[in-house]
Amino acid sequence: AQSVTQPDARVTVSEGASLQLRCKYSYSGTPYLFWYVQYPRQGLQLLLKYYSGDPVVQGVNGFEAEFSKSNSSFHLRKASVHWSDSAVYFCVLKGPSNTNKVVFGTGTRLQVLP
């Protein structure tokens, strides 16, 4: 069965600090992994995605994520956060390409203090 765990429901950091949001997944095959961001009162926006190859993938707005098969993880990072990064971040897993079903993590609410 597929599952995604985001162990931190809330993360608070100061503006300019570095950030890591954790994501662990469970999947028997090779997963497709995504990070989406949900700003207040809005839908989901794609930040970055991993299919294969280089385990470190770059996304928009300075975000990157690192895939680790041995740790079953796909943590999101940013070197220096801005107050506008305050939002809810979802780690998402997708199985084989012949299915369009995705599984969402529970989300991590990020608050950036000015």
Place this chain on the structure above:
Amino acid sequence: GALVYQYPRRTICKSGTSMRMECQAVGFQATSVAWYRQSPQKTFELIALSTVNSAIKYEQNFTQEKFPISHPNLSFSSMTVLNAYLEDRGLYLCGVPGLGGRQDTQYFGPGTRLLVL
């Protein structure tokens, strides 16, 4: 950006009434559409997967009798919430894969936020 539209963006309905929400893909083919619900303080749950010319597949806890879906062509899908009650409130997203030929990335509309009074 992704060209998936949803309307209405926000709606309020009385308890026991029904409301219909729409999802439209512009500029590409929405062979499949997935409908999700985000209840307050929760993550997104898959309601159903709809594929043109195939049966709609509903997830456990969601039924066609409660959430009938129409997917008549490659650019449009609609879902109705019948007899809405408080537990049906939340943000309803449609997700469409394959924007620009990338079948493995799912792009989402902005959502329809349902409030039930």
